[in-house]
Amino acid sequence: MELVQTERPIVGSMRTRTHNAQNEITSISGAVLPTYDANGNLTRDEVGRQFVYDAWNRLVEVRDDSGETVKRYAYDGLHRRISETAGGVTTDFYYS
Structure with a gap:
């Protein structure tokens, strides 16, 4: 379908x-067609951005079409996103 x-x-x-x-x-x-890894994660979109995942299929990095890192993500042991870094600025996320 x-x-x-x-x-x-x-x-x-x-x-x-x-x-x-x-x-x-x-x-x-x-x-350009996007590409996916064996787990179905988007690895490159139609404008050339690259997406990097860890062993748990969590998005950890986004790179622009030249390969430069534009965003990074970190997670806690419960797989919750705890920080995002973009443009040299880190935003932390807290859960209760």
């Missing part, structure tokens, strides 16, 4: 996306 979605991100342009049964994008008109 495929799902087709059409969007207009910028006036005068249109993209069509096709998704598979796992809701992974299988085609995008006018763009």
